Amino acid sequence: MADVELATAGRAAARHGTFTRDRLVFGYALLAPAVLYMCLLVGLPFFFSLYLSLSDATVGSQVARFVGLQNFVAIFQDSTFRLALRNTVMFTVVAGIFKGLLGTLMAFLLIQEVAGRKFIRSLIVLPWTLPVAISALAWKWMFDPQFSAINYVGVRLGLIHGWPNWIGEPSLAMAAVIAVNVWRGFPFAAIVLMAGFSAVPLELLDAGKVDGATFFHRYRYIVIPVIAPILFVGLLFDTVFTLSDLSIIYLLTFGGPMGATEILPTRAFEIGIQAGALGRGAAIALVLFPILLPVVYFLLRNLRRRETL
Amino acid sequence: MDRVPGSRCRKRLSRRQLLTTAGAGVAGAALSRLAPWETGVAPAQIKGTTLRILTWSHFVPAYDTAFDKFVAEWGQANGVNARVDHIPIDQLPTRIASELSAGAGHDIFQMNGQIQTTLYYKNMVDVSDICEKLGKQYGGWIPMAKNVAVVDGGWHGLPEFYIAQPLLWRTDLFGEYGLKAPSTWEDLRQAAKIGKAKGHACGMAVSHCNDSNHNWRAVFYAFGVKETDPSGKEPTWDSKELREAMRFSKALYEEGMTSEVLSWDNVSDNRYLASGVAVWIHDAISAIRSIQDSNPKLYASVNIGCDGLEPRGAAGRAAVVDPTILAIWKFSKNQETAKAFLEHYGNNVQFSLVESKGYNLPYLKGWYKKPMPGVGDDPKVAKMQDWDKVAYVFGSPGPATAPAAEVLSTFVVPDMLTRYVRGEDLESAIKWGMDQIRNIYAKYK
Numbered sequence A: 001m002a003d004v005e006l007a008t009a010g011r012a013a014a015r016h017g018t019f020t021r022d023r024l025v026f027g028y029a030l031l032a033p034a035v036l037y038m039c040l041l042v043g044l045p046f047f048f049s050l051y052l053s054l055s056d057a058t059v060g061s062q063v064a065r066f067v068g069l070q071n072f073v074a075i076f077q078d079s080t081f082r083l084a085l086r087n088t089v090m091f092t093v094v095a096g097i098f099k100g101l102l103g104t105l106m107a108f109l110l111i112q113e114v115a116g117r118k119f120i121r122s123l124i125v126l127p128w129t130l131p132v133a134i135s136a137l138a139w140k141w142m143f144d145p146q147f148s149a150i151n152y153v154g155v156r157l158g159l160i161h162g163w164p165n166w167i168g169e170p171s172l173a174m175a176a177v178i179a180v181n182v183w184r185g186f187p188f189a190a191i192v193l194m195a196g197f198s199a200v201p202l203e204l205l206d207a208g209k210v211d212g213a214t215f216f217h218r219y220r221y222i223v224i225p226v227i228a229p230i231l232f233v234g235l236l237f238d239t240v241f242t243l244s245d246l247s248i249i250y251l252l253t254f255g256g257p258m259g260a261t262e263i264l265p266t267r268a269f270e271i272g273i274q275a276g277a278l279g280r281g282a283a284i285a286l287v288l289f290p291i292l293l294p295v296v297y298f299l300l301r302n303l304r305r306r307e308t309l
Numbered sequence B: 001m002d003r004v005p006g007s008r009c010r011k012r013l014s015r016r017q018l019l020t021t022a023g024a025g026v027a028g029a030a031l032s033r034l035a036p037w038e039t040g041v042a043p044a045q046i047k048g049t050t051l052r053i054l055t056w057s058h059f060v061p062a063y064d065t066a067f068d069k070f071v072a073e074w075g076q077a078n079g080v081n082a083r084v085d086h087i088p089i090d091q092l093p094t095r096i097a098s099e100l101s102a103g104a105g106h107d108i109f110q111m112n113g114q115i116q117t118t119l120y121y122k123n124m125v126d127v128s129d130i131c132e133k134l135g136k137q138y139g140g141w142i143p144m145a146k147n148v149a150v151v152d153g154g155w156h157g158l159p160e161f162y163i164a165q166p167l168l169w170r171t172d173l174f175g176e177y178g179l180k181a182p183s184t185w186e187d188l189r190q191a192a193k194i195g196k197a198k199g200h201a202c203g204m205a206v207s208h209c210n211d212s213n214h215n216w217r218a219v220f221y222a223f224g225v226k227e228t229d230p231s232g233k234e235p236t237w238d239s240k241e242l243r244e245a246m247r248f249s250k251a252l253y254e255e256g257m258t259s260e261v262l263s264w265d266n267v268s269d270n271r272y273l274a275s276g277v278a279v280w281i282h283d284a285i286s287a288i289r290s291i292q293d294s295n296p297k298l299y300a301s302v303n304i305g306c307d308g309l310e311p312r313g314a315a316g317r318a319a320v321v322d323p324t325i326l327a328i329w330k331f332s333k334n335q336e337t338a339k340a341f342l343e344h345y346g347n348n349v350q351f352s353l354v355e356s357k358g359y360n361l362p363y364l365k366g367w368y369k370k371p372m373p374g375v376g377d378d379p380k381v382a383k384m385q386d387w388d389k390v391a392y393v394f395g396s397p398g399p400a401t402a403p404a405a406e407v408l409s410t411f412v413v414p415d416m417l418t419r420y421v422r423g424e425d426l427e428s429a430i431k432w433g434m435d436q437i438r439n440i441y442a443k444y445k
Helices: A002-053 A070-076 A079-110 A117-129 A132-142 A149-156 A170-198 A202-210 A215-243 A247-252 A264-274 A278-286 A288-308 B015-033 B061-078 B089-102 B117-123 B128-137 B143-149 B171-176 B185-197 B210-222 B240-256 B259-263 B268-274 B286-292 B296-301 B335-346 B349-355 B382-389 B402-409 B412-421 B426-443
Strands: B050-056 B081-087 B108-112 B158-163 B167-170 B280-282 B302-304 B322-328
Touching: A002 A278, A070 A079, A070 A278, A079 A117, A079 A170, A079 A215, A079 A264, A079 B426, A117 A170, A132 A149, A132 A170, A132 A247, A170 A215, A170 A247, A202 A215, A215 A288, A247 A264, A264 A278, A264 B089, A264 B402, A278 A288, B050 B061, B050 B089, B050 B322, B050 B335, B061 B081, B061 B335, B061 B349, B081 B089, B089 B108, B089 B117, B108 B335, B117 B322, B117 B402, B128 B158, B128 B335, B143 B158, B143 B322, B158 B335, B167 B171, B167 B185, B171 B185, B171 B296, B185 B240, B185 B280, B210 B240, B210 B412, B240 B412, B240 B426, B259 B268, B268 B280, B268 B286, B286 B296, B286 B302, B296 B302, B322 B335, B402 B426, B412 B426
Parallel strands: B050 B081, B050 B108
Antiparallel strands: B108 B322, B158 B322, B167 B280, B167 B302
């Protein structure tokens, strides 16, 4: 009897093993196209960039020699690069904070039950969906040193004194490009957070209210832990998008005045493409990678921990 | 034909036959010296081919229409499927880099403003035969032509045209202020000082734009600044002439301009002139072409250039121009067709002058005979007929090399000046600029 049971158990285990193996193969087969896509369109360019950054490649030369870390040493000796690195961090952090705050505020407003909610939501999303060239050109007119609509209205309402040169003064220029980035990006944050807020169980919020928790207590101790995975993913996407946002600065200030709005993507473009020094340009672009990699790692690790709890 | 008695084979030619035969012989001899495309007969090797040309979106839009028609007509006449693609000038370096990386794209491409012949010449077809022929035919090339197209003794592109950026000044305002016509940069500084006090400041961009690069180089060159030694290998910016030029430039900015020039792009000065505010700007003549119809009164009050063409500085007069060249990729499968077109286009400078209304200026000396087509018959732009006498290209007195182009594309000169006009110490601003320039040149050694 025991032998029969053993044999039966063994056959069942074998069938289970085959079934599991088949499911695994099937699963990986379904994942394969996505992995292939990532390897071809992300992996290959990344490793090619890595190769370029370690070589003296230029646009005009078919042959590139290995130069080790020479490009990285050279770029760190460039004061404009160091300025671009500082600007990049400041641009990303400040814009991220504002997008988070405005996105949260907007998300709370958007989940309210009001008439025309769908229409309002579609209007809010417009800045994010408009092509960046159109947005940037519209803002360029609004910041124009001679015909600025912001200055015109601000001066007449008494909110602005003088005639600020929004993209001509270094400090104002950085504020201006951050403002445009925030204007474009906060709808994305609002939509992501709105989805997250909708997923918070109402019972938890009600229980919090019953226990006397204020709005901020409920937000901090109930809402944020529940939506943390969505928050981290949104933060990750936003950080990556902002760090690589070449378009706004290219169209508004081209890195000026005096490099005040120069960021790593624009510097990489100037050196790598316009000046033709592919090796140095790739090195500038890849400087972001060791900054981003640990950030992404810790975010995803934190996310995973929360999912397992 | 008369038969000669006693001979069955020999026939005497009539005079008509003799003349016909001789004429055919002369014609044949002449035709055989011309390239096939010059005879209007498509050579077998280019008939049925295609030709794709990449060029910029001209600031005189009518020129693009005329150029496209010119290319199409040549294509039709030669059995070539020819097409032109226009893109904004700022996108040309990117497109050129990507076409070379891909090894595919257009057959002929234009470099405009930012000339990178020394960077790409190994991938550009040698067109010395065309350029030397055109040079012999039209009285030679102005010196600047070789600076932009010749590398290692070979012509790697056809110098197409250059764009002058002259002084554009308001005669009515100068008259109102009791000022004589300007002749020197000092005259302009005085006019700007008076004009600014009366709400009519002058304007030259001090920012990350092409105009800023060229306009301030014009000032610096007029004060004797030299970018490099004649070989183009050693930067020679750091000089007392540079300091003098920087001091003048700061005074001009403070006394005659508003801070808005710190955020200008390439069209801001056009708008500034068109708004009626500017007492003078320093820009291509597209700035006045755009007001010719929309504001005839303003157009009539704007003069181009001064008596010596460009304002005089401490060392002389200098106009830093935007050069353009057309080149053929070595990866092109239609090189013969492309060469045929370049030679045809190079022979048709008149078309370029007339259709651009004086915006495109030639590199071939023979076209400077007065009256120059498209320029000589318009008193407004007649001064452009002598522009070759004051024209320089960036990198002067050396050629337009890759490091000189990188100094241009990274806006080192505008940034150096911006630092100084915004309050940084002169020596500190110059040190910053020289460090940038030396680092750039060091990377190309």
